[in-house]
Amino acid sequence: xxxxxxxLTAIVCVTAxxxxxxxxxxxxxxxxxxxxxxxxxxxxxxxxxxxxxxxAALVGSAFAVAGVVFQAFLRNPLASPDTLGVxxxxxxxxxxxxxxxxxxxxxxxxxxxxxxxxxxxGALGIVYAMSVARRRGTSSTVLLLAGVALSAFLxxxxxxxxxxxxxxxxxxxxRWMMGSLDVGGYTDIVVxxxxxxxxxxxxxxxxxxxxxxxxxxxxxxxxxxxVRRAEQIALVSASLLTGAAVSLGGPIPFxxxxxxxxxxxxxxxxxxxxxxxxxxxxxxxxxICDVIARTAFGPAGxxxxxxxxxxxxxxxLWLLFRRAR
Amino acid sequence: MTxxxxxxxxxxxxxxxxxxxxxxxxxxxxxxxxxxxxxxxGKTTLLRLLxxxxxxxxxxxxxxxxxxxxxxxxxxxxxxxxxPQETHSTFDFSxxxxxxxxxxxxxxxFELEGANDLAIARRAMADTGTAALEDRRFAALxxxxxxxxxxxxxxxxxxxxxxxxxxxxxxxxxxxxxIAALLSRLNxxxxxxxxxxxxxxxxxxxxxxxxxxxxNGRVVAQGATDAVLTPAHIxxxxxxxxxxxxxxxxxxxxxxxxxxxx
Numbered sequence: 322x323x324x325x326x327x328x329l330t331a332i333v334c335v336t337a338x339x340x341x342x343x344x345x346x347x348x349x350x351x352x353x354x355x356x357x358x359x360x361x362x363x364x365x366x367x368x369x370x371x372x373x374x375x376x377a378a379l380v381g382s383a384f385a386v387a388g389v390v391f392q393a394f395l396r397n398p399l400a401s402p403d404t405l406g407v408x409x410x411x412x413x414x415x416x417x418x419x420x421x422x423x424x425x426x427x428x429x430x431x432x433x434x435x436x437x438x439x440x441x442x443g444a445l446g447i448v449y450a451m452s453v454a455r456r457r458g459t460s461s462t463v464l465l466l467a468g469v470a471l472s473a474f475l476x477x478x479x480x481x482x483x484x485x486x487x488x489x490x491x492x493x494x495x496r497w498m499m500g501s502l503d504v505g506g507y508t509d510i511v512v513x514x515x516x517x518x519x520x521x522x523x524x525x526x527x528x529x530x531x532x533x534x535x536x537x538x539x540x541x542x543x544x545x546x547x548v549r550r551a552e553q554i555a556l557v558s559a560s561l562l563t564g565a566a567v568s569l570g571g572p573i574p575f576x577x578x579x580x581x582x583x584x585x586x587x588x589x590x591x592x593x594x595x596x597x598x599x600x601x602x603x604x605x606x607x608x609i610c611d612v613i614a615r616t617a618f619g620p621a622g623x624x625x626x627x628x629x630x631x632x633x634x635x636x637x638l639w640l641l642f643r644r645a646r
Numbered sequence: 647m648t649x650x651x652x653x654x655x656x657x658x659x660x661x662x663x664x665x666x667x668x669x670x671x672x673x674x675x676x677x678x679x680x681x682x683x684x685x686x687x688g689k690t691t692l693l694r695l696l697x698x699x700x701x702x703x704x705x706x707x708x709x710x711x712x713x714x715x716x717x718x719x720x721x722x723x724x725x726x727x728x729x730p731q732e733t734h735s736t737f738d739f740s741x742x743x744x745x746x747x748x749x750x751x752x753x754x755x756f757e758l759e760g761a762n763d764l765a766i767a768r769r770a771m772a773d774t775g776t777a778a779l780e781d782r783r784f785a786a787l788x789x790x791x792x793x794x795x796x797x798x799x800x801x802x803x804x805x806x807x808x809x810x811x812x813x814x815x816x817x818x819x820x821x822x823x824x825i826a827a828l829l830s831r832l833n834x835x836x837x838x839x840x841x842x843x844x845x846x847x848x849x850x851x852x853x854x855x856x857x858x859x860x861x862n863g864r865v866v867a868q869g870a871t872d873a874v875l876t877p878a879h880i881x882x883x884x885x886x887x888x889x890x891x892x893x894x895x896x897x898x899x900x901x902x903x904x905x906x907x908x
Contacts, residue, residue, distance in 0.1 A: 396736040535736040542699040545723025545751030590737035
């Protein structure tokens with residue numbers, strides 16, 4: 322089953338760069354007899370399109386895995402980086418950096434990723450407090466409403482800060498907030514890959530704990546899970562994933578809800594399958610959405626966040642009413 | 647021989663009044679002990695202290711002569727299993743999935759359940775009459791079925807001690823009877839030591855050899871069921887006047903509440 326997900330991811334990631342306004346052929350891309358400087362197809366493939374596809378794959382994986390973690394710990398299938406306000410926190414970090422021109426690089430890393438991590442971590446602090454409240458019996462409806470309120474509040478802060486900036490800054494941050502995978506090159510991808518890989522590795526040690534915690538804290542503890550430790554590792558990792566994903570692609574909505582659900586429908590609830598499948602399918606899903614975003618709406622394209630929102634909004638409502646029955 | 651022993655246990659939430667206040671109790675290996683007390687008397691908190699999921703402010707819990715504070719959560723789970731009042735599944739786990747989760751403390755981080763674990767889980771389901779429910783969605787089971795599956799999960803944990811928190815609270819009379827019969831049979835066949843908190847006086851009369859009576863976080867009385875389950879104690883605990891009489895057909899004493907004490 323996982324092999325099928327892996328194969329799908331590989332096929333989509335190789336096919337996606339072939340699709341676009343300039344038609345190219347895979348055979349010419351990998352034709353070693355033509356030098357790279359003269360091989361237009363290879364240049365379009367490797368320079369123009371592949372970074373964007375890889376960024377989409379990475380961001381999609383990160384949001385999907387973060388969604389899986391939040392859903393298990395808050396015991397609510399509607400929890401996700403966006404519904405809990407973690408994405409908004411990360412966005413706030415980016416908007417502050419863009420608007421106030423905090424361009425100084427820190428240890429060779431640009432200020433934007435650092436600020437998104439900080440923003441995601443701040444929002445995580447609030448989510449963590451919610452999770453503790455959940456342990457003490459606060460209903461999950463209250464938590465989701467708190468997440469909605471937090472998102473709205475942080476969104477208002479974002480707009481307030483944007484007003485302080487000049488026209489160019491505001492345009493930049495609005496583009497950012499729509500979510501765009503138009504990355505400059507491979508450097509940005511590597512910068513995001515490191516924390517995403519580390520966070521996925523940490524979460525990868527906890528699949529059984531996620532199964533048990535989804536049954537309730539008391540149940541998990543009595544089966545031998547060190548809930549506090551698992552919670553700290555998982556939630557810090559999930560916010561790292563969110564921060565890295567937002568810094569690379571912006572707060573692309575709904576990936577963290579749609580993907581875990583589709584994956585659970587296919588592989589079942591066991592997190593030993595759900596986690597890797599969500600990582601693979603999250604990447605695949607966002608690459609496909611991004612192909613739609615950059616080809617289906619004329620040469621100007623469309624922010625990928627708009628595409629996921631078009632798909633995700635109705636999906637979310639369907640999910641909500643299906644559960645409410 | 648004592649297996650579980652609490653010494654001067656005290657606990658309070660948020661530094662408010664003590665919920666459990668200087669409780670001392672001991673449970674003999676192979677016993678079924680009933681824990682009685684009115685709402686808010688500290689039964690659930692006491693069970694959580696005994697299972698190690700809460701740390702006492704004062705006092706300690708000894709398991710086979712060793713303080714449970716020195717054991718890791720995983721080690722503790724191999725010795726003590728808990729059946730909560732109600733269990734909800736967020737995702738679509740099957741009944742067998744739920745039972746297999748009981749094998750968690752016996753597996754290493756990346757170890758998968760093997761044939762042995764599956765055999766243990768299947769035996770636990772057979773022993774609790776839930777074998778036919780194996781592939782059913784846990785969330786779609788009835789209250790009584792869920793409770794039996796959760797008990798099977800606790801059995802799969804292969805612990806010596808089972809703590810049950812009001813296991814029949816949300817069940818109808820038929821399921822209450824089934825659970826009582828099940829616990830009695832598991833105690834007899836497997837020798838599992840049990841501590842059962844409940845409001846059902848006739849359940850403890852039928853099931854338990856010993857009782858611990860709790861009020862305002864303190865032990866009011868402790869001892870053999872026939873000696874402790876008296877009209878005076880029932881009045882002290884619940885403010886209810888009751889008749890306690892031997893019942894020849896049931897084979898144990900029965901409690902009939904007759905009115906509220908003033």
